[in-house]
Amino acid sequence: MSPPIRLLSSEIVNLIAAGEVIDSLAAVVRELVENAIDAKATRLTISIFPELWQVEVADNGRGISLENLRHCAKAHHTSKICDLDDLWKITSLGFRGEALFSITQVGQLTIKSRDATDYQVGWCVDYNQQGEVIKEETSPMAPGTIVTASDLFGSIPVRRQGLPTLKQQLKAIQGIIDNMSLCHPQITWQVHHNHKSWLTISPGKTPQQILPQLLKSVHFHDLQFLSETIVTPSQEEAKLEMVLGLPDRTSRGRLDWLKIAVNGRVVRSPQLEQTVLAALSRTLPKGRFPVGFLHFKIPPSEIDWNRHPAKTEIYLQSLQFWQDKVTEIIEKVLKLSPLTITTAGQNQRVKKLLKASENRGIYNIASSDSNELEFMKLRAVGQVNKTYIVAEHSQGLWLVEQHIAHERVLYEQIQDEWQLIPVKQAIILTELSSKQVEQLERISVDIEPFGDNTWAIRNIPKLLENREDSPDALIELSLGGDLETAQVAVACRSAIRNGMVLELTQMQDLLDSWKKTRNPRTCPHGRPIYLSLEESSLSSFFRRHWVIGKSHGI
Known part of the structure; x- marks a missing residue:
């Protein structure tokens, strides 16, 4: 009643x-x-x-x-x-x-x-x-x-x-x-x-089933859904749900499909929106924006709804706490793991079927933990066109573009350990504009006049230490904007080039480093790094579901 x-x-x-x-x-x-x-x-x-x-x-x-x-x-x-x-x-x-x-x-x-x-x-x-x-x-x-x-x-x-x-x-x-x-x-x-x-x-269990019905250009497998239970600063239980368009699969030309909801209602929260955009920085191409839906299900004591007649603006207690949690959940969504790989859900369904058969004595399968660990093992098996690493894993093959995979690895290393080191002999640059000089000074490069329209560089980013093209790299840095842009330029300049022959051990080392990065799906320019060829797709293409007699025309 x-x-x-x-x-x-x-x-x-x-x-x-x-x-x-x-x-x-x-x-x-x-x-x-x-x-x-x-x-x-x-x-x-x-x-x-x-x-x-x-x-x-x-x-x-x-x-x-x-x-x-x-x-x-x-x-x-x-x-x-x-x-x-x-x-x-x-x-x-x-x-x-x-x-x-x-x-x-x-x-x-x-x-x-x-x-x-x-x-x-x-x-x-x-x-x-x-x-x-x-x-x-x-x-x-x-x-x-x-x-x-x-x-x-x-x-x-x-x-x-x-x-x-x-x-x-x-x-x-x-x-x-x-x-x-x-x-x-x-x-x-x-x-x-x-x-x-x-x-x-039509209804669904999570927003991941709903969003493709609203945006026809987005498919279910372009999205990743995660839900986490959180203990708030007031020691109450809350839940944070996120549906995020994977940056290597979907994006928008404008910021019109990043939605924040609190306890069943979409609200305006510029601070949380900026947190999402910051967490996705350097994962999307320039001028592209994410598709995402973030839903906070939190105790009423954490919210003040009485700020707007249409209840679209709220005051959220412990804002910094929630911003940190948003960053953490996005990092989990972007990582390569059984939880965030499309086929993981299919694998779980297969495991359930096999488990049911195991109970009848027909099959025997390994534990869930060992399967998950095995799932993410990538084994380098070759190189295509001196550009793509062929990586085998338990569910099929991946093609990994070697230059941008290495660029992602280097970029995150540079972010974590940005270091300028002195050079034994100054690098001489000429024909620099005043804006270029200001840019180099902005990123803490030691630059000083060295004659008419000539400048001497006394320190450089550590990754450029042993490269013969350091002067060209410095010119690139002088044309950039902020420190982040400079770091991307250094990573791109220092990464393995396409056309370079790699030994299997080099490929394996790159794969191992790349899959552990924070944002392994795209390079810092937003380009997708890998193409997945799953076993289910290969089986379908080669008609492995056919009966032997039928495949021989009997």
């Missing part, structure tokens, strides 16, 4: 005086969807009729009792908070007791509902502008609720004229549904526009 709806005290009303802002069709959809999710709905049907200025949201949640229907549209009435302390431990999406009343202020409101605990009958109630019941009658229906808001802004024609265009409003509605479906992947969504099907989102 749904909890009783009560009138809030004047003290609480004053604290949340901003109320719900119903300024568009999208705002109506947002508030009604949040109420449905709070009612534990697993299926939502949203019908939008822009020309009629009507929105209808139907759900299969727990429903509303007749007693609560008589009060739910009144100002400051809610079942989700009772006293002042509840404002600091919000656990629901809608909580101010203003949404339905605000809708009555701008349109006509009708609610049909049947309480899930009442198997007798549903009720249909119409409300006036004060949220009071003007009509009440029985209505045959399944348990759940149907809320219809019609003739929206009809009494405020100036507001109607000032609303965004229909296209903009539909885009805003789609954005709300996209965000909510990621936060609540267990829900089935059906959206109709003028009686025609517009959006359908």
Whole structure:
């Protein structure tokens, strides 16, 4: 049975005086969807009729009792908070007791509902502008609720004229549904526009199943999902979930699909967004941005929701703590391990089947730990075109581009141990512009005038110590921007060149070093380092599933 709806005290009303802002069709959809999710709905049907200025949201949640229907549209009435302390431990999406009343202020409101605990009958109630019941009658229906808001802004024609265009409003509605479906992947969504099907989102166990339905260019295997249980500074338990587009597989031309959510709602958090971008620095090509969804499920005491009428901005306690955790989980996503390799999930399913057979005495398989260790063993078996290392592992073959794999190794070494060393004999450079001189000074290179339009370099990055092309490398550094750009240039200049013949031991050493890097999927310029040829794909291509007789034409 749904909890009783009560009138809030004047003290609480004053604290949340901003109320719900119903300024568009999208705002109506947002508030009604949040109420449905709070009612534990697993299926939502949203019908939008822009020309009629009507929105209808139907759900299969727990429903509303007749007693609560008589009060739910009144100002400051809610079942989700009772006293002042509840404002600091919000656990629901809608909580101010203003949404339905605000809708009555701008349109006509009708609610049909049947309480899930009442198997007798549903009720249909119409409300006036004060949220009071003007009509009440029985209505045959399944348990759940149907809320219809019609003739929206009809009494405020100036507001109607000032609303965004229909296209903009539909885009805003789609954005709300996209965000909510990621936060609540267990829900089935059906959206109709003028009686025609517009959006359908099937449920999933995690947001990894939802995101490819929203971005058609992104596939399930382009994404990696990780979930971690965390103990907060206040010693409470929390969960951090992340779906991240692997940088060697997917990215965007603009920063429009990096979403941060807290306790079931997407919010704006520039600090956390910058943390994600910093953790992915030098993993994507220039001008490309990540695809990602980060969901914090944390104790209410860690959050203040009362900062924005639309609840899109929050104050997060212990921000630095959460930023550190975000960095840690991204590092785990990017590493090469059985947990973050696409085939790992397939291997787990195979292991379950084999284990079932083992119990019947048919097979015998090794322990999970040994399989995982064996999975990540890469054995160099050859070199293709003096460019690609052929690496064998338990699930097939990888082609690893030797130059950019080594570049990734060197770049991270340089980051960790950036060191400038003195040179025995000064390196002379000529024809430098003032900006080039300033750049070298910025990265702490000891440079001084040495005659007319000539400069002497007294120290260089350690990796360039024994290279004959050090002067050329210094010219490259002088053209860069910040220290990070300079480090990338040094790594690129110092890495093994394509076209260089490598011994098997050299290939193996490179593979061992590369797979342990923090960001092994791409080079510092964002290029993918390896191509995976899995055993399952090879078997399919060579028709190894065919019956012997069939393959011989029998």
